[in-house]
Amino acid sequence: MNAAELAGFLRTRRARVRPVDVGLDHTGRRQTRGLRREEVAGRAGVSVDYYIRLEQGRRLRPSRQVLVALARALQLSDDECNYMLGLVGEAALPAPSSRRTEAGALRLLDRLDDLPALVLNARYDILAWNAMAVALMGDLAAVPERERNTLRWLFSGQARGIGPHDRAQLGRRCVADLRSTGRYPDDPEVRHLVHELALESREFAALWERHEIGVNRAMTKRMLHPVVGPLELDCELLTIPDSDQRLMLYTAAPGTATYRALRGLRESAGERLTC
Structure with missing residues (x-):
């Protein structure tokens, strides 16, 4: 598992998401660029302490379920989610099923x-x-x-x-x-x-x-x-x-x-x- 890479990836993606993009009140002054850590944790259904330790690069090895929840909370693309899964040794998400031929x-x-x-x-x-x-x-x-x-x-x-x-x-x-x-x-x-x-x-x-x-x-x-x-x-x-x-x-x-x-x-x- 590459804990340091995962930590950096989470921090940059959290900074990219605007509160208004996820339905949060964006009025008032915010010192944090993007979402706050507690906002990501709440949207993903994990504790704030656990998420903070992930961003600090602690070797926690989050489960596939937690990573997919974080991907939703951070509005990641499928490619970004698969990259994050790969950092902890998890298989990529299956490609979307379709009857339309490319x-x-x-x-x-x-x-x-x-x-x-x-x-x-x-x-x-x-x-x-x-x-x-x-x-x-x-x-x-x-x-x-x-x-x-x-x-x-x-x-x-x-x-x-x-x-x-x-x-x-x-x-x-x-x-x-x-x-x-x-x-x-x-x-x-x-x-x-x-x-x-x-x-x-x-x-x-x-x-x-x-x-x-x-x-x-x-x-x-x-x-x-x-x-x-x-x-x-x-x-x-x-x-x-x-x-x-x-x-x-x-x-x-x-x-x-x-x-x-x-x-x-x-x-x-x-x-x-x-x-």
Whole structure:
């Protein structure tokens, strides 16, 4: 823990907040620039003595809950709050969950005309896709928005073309990845999805109770495509900055049967788009 850095950070941020910004009476003369220490402590729900010792650089190691409360009291941005959490060895706040895909990710999807690509959020909702993803997986636009979720597909038997063993392995990895986001139970949408899947699938419920943690960054997916046959795809998951979303790319090593099959899918996708 860097107590001296935390102390200096708190002092400068306290001086930055005007009383009027937090609904305090700003009439009369104030000798303190910004908020008083007792005002910060009161807004954060900690004792004045405890807060004073933090600003003095005492090695107290405040809890995550206290730091988040101080961040609210001092009107810190998420980046500033994460910086403060990092000073005491705490993990950063999860990026805000959103169904709106960043414009940069959409532009990237458009340029990836030779590879299937998807944008997923932390819940495994499919938010956006390119033409090659349609050639690989079918018309995603025809699927109701609520059902465009890969976890629902895996645990409801809708994951077409994936064998039982591969589906089970993929399901286990995805459940561990969902756990690792740290969004359960604080994120209501993640909590709702977990509750729903646990009721509908004994397999999901059993996997969730294992409390396994594992971040998906790369995996191999085997599937049987109705047109080009067996595929063995390398899946890469790339984080989209400042969001809970990731870009999933499907690739294959040059010279392999899957590589040739993807080229065939690209040609067929191009023909449909020009018709």
